[in-house]
Amino acid sequence: MPLPRSIAVDGPAGSGKSSVSYIVARDLDYLFIDTGAFYRALTLAAIERGQVDATEAVLAELGAHIKIGITSDVSSDGRQYTVLLEDKDVTWAIREHAVEAHVSRVAAMRSVRSLINVRQRAIAAQNKVIMAGRDIGTAVLPDADLKLYLDASPEARGRRRYDQLIAAGKPADLEEITQDLRARDLYDSSRTVDPLRQAPDAVYVNTDDLTIPGVVARIEQIIHDWRAQPTP
Numbered sequence: 001m002p003l004p005r006s007i008a009v010d011g012p013a014g015s016g017k018s019s020v021s022y023i024v025a026r027d028l029d030y031l032f033i034d035t036g037a038f039y040r041a042l043t044l045a046a047i048e049r050g051q052v053d054a055t056e057a058v059l060a061e062l063g064a065h066i067k068i069g070i071t072s073d074v075s076s077d078g079r080q081y082t083v084l085l086e087d088k089d090v091t092w093a094i095r096e097h098a099v100e101a102h103v104s105r106v107a108a109m110r111s112v113r114s115l116i117n118v119r120q121r122a123i124a125a126q127n128k129v130i131m132a133g134r135d136i137g138t139a140v141l142p143d144a145d146l147k148l149y150l151d152a153s154p155e156a157r158g159r160r161r162y163d164q165l166i167a168a169g170k171p172a173d174l175e176e177i178t179q180d181l182r183a184r185d186l187y188d189s190s191r192t193v194d195p196l197r198q199a200p201d202a203v204y205v206n207t208d209d210l211t212i213p214g215v216v217a218r219i220e221q222i223i224h225d226w227r228a229q230p231t232p
């Protein structure tokens with residue numbers, strides 16, 4: 001069997017989806033798409049225009065016209081990809097607290113999601129992708145060849161985010177980070193439109209006691225097993 005053409009990786013914030021997907025994509029020659037970057041970039045655009053508290057119609061209008069580009073350029077500053085908003089590099093700006101505080105509200109809007117889904121499906125149709133997010137296996141690519149759901153306890157996820165920020169020389173408060181993650185998880189999993197949820201046919205991977213290389217090895221084994229299964 002060839003490699004799966006599309007791999008969906010879903011899970012809550014800090015479950016390691018993007019770090020792991022990035023490495024697996026590099027090892028196995030996939031295009032890695034971190035779908036949260038689209039919602040974050042749109043949220044940043046709304047903040048910059050003073051529209052972040054605007055109605056769904058206003059945000060959908062902005063989403064329909066704003067130019068968001070994700071490229072594989074990794075530069076030399078530890079980024080996994082580059083995000084362009086109207087051609088401006090916003091790769092780090094979309095990680096700021098202000099974006100994090102508003103992104104779940106923007107991402108819960110039906111019309112915003114449907115236009116972002118169209119962009120994401122177009123990328124998957126053109127490329128061999130590993131796509132990471134919340135609703136990839138359930139809504140964006142329900143027919144993905146392989147689906148994974150990465151999970152970990154809120155404590156482990158908070159600690160990872162904290163360590164990432166400290167390693168990047170940024171101020172961080174473990175308590176606050178863990179609370180933010182819990183709040184975002186609750187919002188993401190209880191929204192009406194395409195909530196964070198494990199697809200019934202996704203392989204569940206608990207990463208609590210695994211290092212990043214450990215999760216990568218586990219996932220590459222799952223991909224290997226997928227290839228070895230008999231064709232139906």
Ligand code: CDP
Pocket residue numbers: 012013014015018035036037039040103104105107108132133134135136184188
């Ligand atoms: O990196 P982290 O896991 O913290 O977040 P992210 O993947 O960048 O996603 C940021 C936010 O975008 C999430 O909290 C969701 O509200 C939203 N999102 C979504 O609704 N659907 C996706 N496929 C990806 C992200």
